[in-house]
Amino acid sequence: MTTLVIAEHDNTSIKPATLNTVAAAAKVGGEIHVLVAGSNAQGAAEAASKIAGVAKVLLADAPQLADGLAENVEGTVLNIVKDYSHLLAPATAYGKNIAPRIAAHLDVAQISDITAVDSADTFERPIYAGNAIATVQSSDSIKVITVRATGFDPVAAEGGNAPVEKIEATSDAGVSQFVSREVTRLDRPELTSAKIIVSGGRGLGSGENYTKILEPLADKLGAALGASRAAVDAGYVPNDFQVGQTGKIVAPQFYIAVGISGAIQHLAGMKDSKVIVAINKDPEAPIFGVADYGLVGDLFELVPALVSSL
Template sequence: MTALVIAEHDNKSIKAATLNTVTAAKACGGDVHVLVAGANAGDAAKAAAQIAGVAKVIHADGAQFEHGLAENMTAQVLAIAGSYEHILFPATASGKNIAPRVAAKLDVAQISDIRKVDSPDTFERPIYAGNAIAVVRSSDATKVITVRTTGFDPAAATGGSAAVETVAAAADSGKSRFVGQEIAKSNRPELTAAKIIVSGGRALGSAEKFNEVMTPLADKLGAALGASRAAVDAGYAPNDWQVGQTGKIVAPQLYVAAGISGAIQHLAGMKDSKVIVAINKDPEAPIFSVADYGLEADLFQAMPELLRSV
């Protein structure tokens, strides 16, 4: 029994979500292989070979993989899929784009967003915004899985010594082409990989207040900035800061929620955080139900005090 992990990378290094997915693959039993499909991605393949627990790295190189277009990546996965009982993707934007195509072509049911492996054919996944856990058993010969990365500890990025096997690259499908991208640059940690996140909600009242109140604490803690959907919809924060069921799923060591009431869709995105600190003047705010430390106070007074004490 062998599992295949589809690596996410930038053609130079492996992204953190791949490490969590390797842990999930190991829980399925048997060997773990990693597919690195990219353009001049030899460095990424070498990095994948160093991941603890990986038995083999399969490296497919071609210009058609440079930007991870779903149609081309699907073709490459299908070219080697017959050798694997489990094919796992991180439940990221990229993984969610490729996995359904692979499942459809293999004529199997996709098992989405798993957070635990009970056995090689049985998995647990959250439903109803995380308020219930579904146990899913699959009888398909090949199980196509997306992994909620916050549900699994990352595999060690070093310590492994897997062999790297180069395979023929699948041809360009010709169904899509890369036009361009705009990348937001920041000195802060990436939201989904940050160990500390400071998040603000609609109670901040404006983008100016959001920046004035939240940024100093984030700077002091070396934290990523997050926001509730209400704050993003109101224009206080950019879309890529949104935490929640319709935003990013995070599980940092410390999550500070200021002025966030705790709507169910927000809780679904952050309640697996190790320590949750909530600041809200409403004693009935749902955020307090998941908080390890709750402060019933006006955030405009509490946040400066917290900053002075850090």
């Protein structure tokens, strides 16, 4: 039994979600191979070879793989997937773009967004916005799975010494092409990998208040900034900031929710955080149902007071 993990990377380094996916693969059992599909991606392959628990790294290096076009990555995977019992990818935008295509070509049922491995053929995944957990058993010969990163502690990025084997990349599928990429540059930690997150909701009233109230607190804590869907829909911050079922799933060590009532959609994205602090003027707000600590009061007074005391 051998598992193939599709690495998410930027051609020079491995994205953190890959480490969580390798952790899930380790619970499945058997050897773990990691596929790095990219262009001039030797750096990413070398980083993957150092991941604890990885037995082999497969490097597919070709210009048509430079930008991670799903059709080209999928074709490369299909050339080798018959050698594997399991195929795992992180449940990020990257992994969710590739895995369903592979499952469809193999005519197997994809198992999405797993949070636990019960055995080599049985997995757990959240349903109904995380309010219930489904146990799914698969008899498919190749199990195609996406892994929710917050469900597994990452393996060590250093300590391994796996060999890197070059494999043939598929030719360009020719059905899509990379046009451009707009990347948001932040001086703060990336939201999905941050240890501390400060999130704001509609209670802040405006984008100006979001910046004025939350940024000083995030600066003091070295935290990433997040937001509820309501705050994003109101235009306070861009979509990248959204935490929730239709946004980003996070599980930091410390999560501060400011002016967020706690709709099910938002709770599904952050309730696995280790410590949750809620600040809201409504003592009946659902957010207090998952919070470890709650402050009831005017956020425009409480947050500046908190900042001044840090």
